[in-house]
Amino acid sequence: MRVLGINAIGHHDASVCLVEDGRLVAFAEEERFLRDKHARGQQPLNAVRWCLESRGLTWADIDAIATPWVEEEFGSVAPPGYREDISFSERDLGTAWARWPANLREFAAAAGARDGTMPLFQVSHHLAHAASAYWCSGFDETAILVVDGEGDRVSTTLAYGAAGKLSVLRQFSTVDSLGQFYACLTRFLGLGSFGEGKLMGLAPYGRPVLEFPEIELDPAGYRLRLDAGVKRWDPVHTTYRTVIDSWIRRFSERFGEPRAARERGRPTVLADWSQHDLDIAASGQSALEEALVHLAELAMRLSGSRRLATAGGVALNCSANGRLAAIPDLEGFFVQPAAGDDGVPIGAALHVSAICGFSPAGERMTSVSLGPSFSPDSCTTALSDAGLSYQTPDDISEAAGEHLSRNEVVCWFDGRMEAGPRALGQRSIVASPGARATRDRVNDIKRRARWRPLAPSLRQQDAQMLLDRGGEAPFMIVADRIAAGWRDRIPGVVHVDGSARPHTVDPVLQPAYWSMIDHFQRRTGLPAVINTSFNDEREPIVCSPADAVRTFVRSSADVLCLGPYLVRNPSAGPETDERR
Incomplete structure (x- = not known):
């Protein structure tokens, strides 16, 4: 069975992978072909073309498409039972394009596919992230932690993988997004969009002496006390911008005006930030790490596992991963190397392959050499x-x-x-x-x-x-x-x-x-x-x-x-x- 995993909703990090009988055999990111970092708003036409050609295939050889989003189908109005039925599940939309979201119909037509020839599976975003961690970890059973900015209204998922099945333990909404907390702090300090790696590198120059009382850890997980004026499972378009604005406002009230963009035609130097700014960075990194360790230990306690697998954009934070790796009595640890949205179609395709009877081999991922090579x-x-x-x-x-x-x-x-x-x-x-x-x-x-x-x-x-x-x-x-x-x-x-x-x-x-x-x-x-x-x-x-x-x-x-x-x-x- 051949499954194409496609992250093609037109936001950022468009990418495609190919899974054959449960094995990941090809992967490519559109940005590499377009020479446009993150390929914002682009469909992965070059990536899908390469994945097919690299295996000598055409669209006629593909048995299913898997995409790592479900929210796109119904836009701003979710159906009843959204959380229970959709936020950690998949939906088979069949082969008829009339039932597919418009953006995927447009992509399939532009990529040369034919209507009515293969089913489309929509895999909820955090389920796809969790699957990418579980199926690539090499563990027969493991606790799973997924943390990102937001996907299908969910920002944090605690899950358990065992015997080829994934089950959800806890989920937290966009309002409680640790990923948005960190991204907003990145922007507040003048490091721009997609600058989270810079904040991680800046943090060790400061001292973690400040607190973020909005992050409340508790035995059931955590809450972010933002008083943003939205309910936790409201549609994304009413919460995402509100959460961002609320964080920037709170940072401004506590730390002063947002720092101007620090890169204006030249690389930054440490002197661009005050010691107080560096302390803010260090304290934000420390707060994130404390929350992640708390959630990882909770996932392990709820599942009974001494292993941990992680994915989601926040799992790209190497310093935080170092803290997770040091959890006492941890017997196995795996971080999906393509942890962000570029890698989420990997999980979608592996999950669809598994539910269709072609379970991945369960071998630990040891290489990500999956893209083009040249003679x-x-x-x-x-x-x-x-x-x-x-x-x-x-x-x-x-x-x-x-x-x-x-x-x-x-x-x-x-x-x-x-x-x-x-x-x-x-x-x-x-x-x-x-x-x-x-x-x-x-x-x-x-x-x-x-x-x-x-x-x-x-x-x-x-x-x-x-x-x-x-x-x-x-x-x-x-x-x-x-x-x-x-x-x-x-x-x-x-x-x-x-x-x-x-x-x-x-x-x-x-x-x-x-x-x-x-x-x-x-x-x-x-x-x-x-x-x-x-x-x-x-x-x-x-x-x-x-x-x-x-x-x-x-x-x-x-x-x-x-x-x-x-x-x-x-x-x-x-x-x-x-x-x-």
Whole structure:
């Protein structure tokens, strides 16, 4: 059975996945093709075309479509029994397009599908998130925590997965959105939309000395005391903007006027914020972490499980995930690496596959290399079109390791594009972690603020030596602390609080990238490299060789490793003793 999961409601993070007989075999985000970050308002026409073509399929080969929303069908007026019947369930709308939401009819027609040939399943948003966590965790049973801004009127779900079934334990409405609390604090501090990762990075510079009394934790879960003037299960259009306005008003009453947008044509510096601002950031991060730990422990207590799987946009908060990983007596922890709305069609498609009798294998997700790959010929064509000369080293990994040992910055393009927001060795910019100045240079290349941390990639076998908690960390999504003996030796990947977002590399899954780190370590004695996404601050991660060449040439990075080929950047100038 083949199921296409489609996040195509025209909001943000449009994406498509393909599940065959319960196995996730392809995934792509529309932003990577359009070169438009988050692809706001776009339908994923390029993504669906690639998913089909990558498997040699046409629409005639697809058995069902799964979409991770139900609210779109009835707009602002929900039917009776909405919470009980829809907020954690699926709806089979059949094959006739007349029964489908207008936006999905339009998408199907534009994508080349035919009316009446395949059923459409609408999977409630939080059920889809929960399914993406459960089916990819490798756990036979687990407590599940989903937290995001909002989806189908729900902002937090506690659930339980066991024996191939998902059941809801608790749900909390848009009015109680922890995701909106954090997003609004992000905007209040001048970090803009989709700036939550920046707030997470800013928080360690402050002190968690302030309180947010609106967040009331209790034995049944929590409530946000906003007095926003709306009921908890009112339609989304009457609550979403009201909740945002209420948070901004409360922050303003307590902390002063909202901070002006901090990025106006230049990267920010820490001096753009007062110490009080930094304390606000730290306190907001701490409040979020306390709430998430409370809810995770509640989900585990209600389910009787000692395992935890998480998804939803808030699950991209690496620092909070580090707190969750440290819950006492936790026996297993999994964070869906595509935790945001870009990854939610994965859960929708896996859920539909399961209810149709093709249950996923239950294997733990160990790789997100699910997107397009490109042939060597595609690489040489892109280089020739750009007028770039190139070398073909006997061993591209060894050559890259040598350039890294000279303190040069290397753009690395290899294999299938990653799913989710983190570059994990297929589309990465890498550098030596031996000096903070190198971290600053990498941030400058990406046009990012210098205060923002960068992550380490390390060989899997070095995790116990280099990290306090150790263990596998294949997705750069759970914070750990760098072991005390290493912090001064690899300062380029150590944040101000001693933390890092590690990416451990398996030699079987990523032989070339692992080998590059290995060659670098042999030359320098340093057991990690800086790893950040291959893009600049204003664009998505590169997808194709042409994207890689274009971004590389615009940058001041020294070297591009494009498949088996190595290119020096004409704009970077000759090698110097300083870089050596």
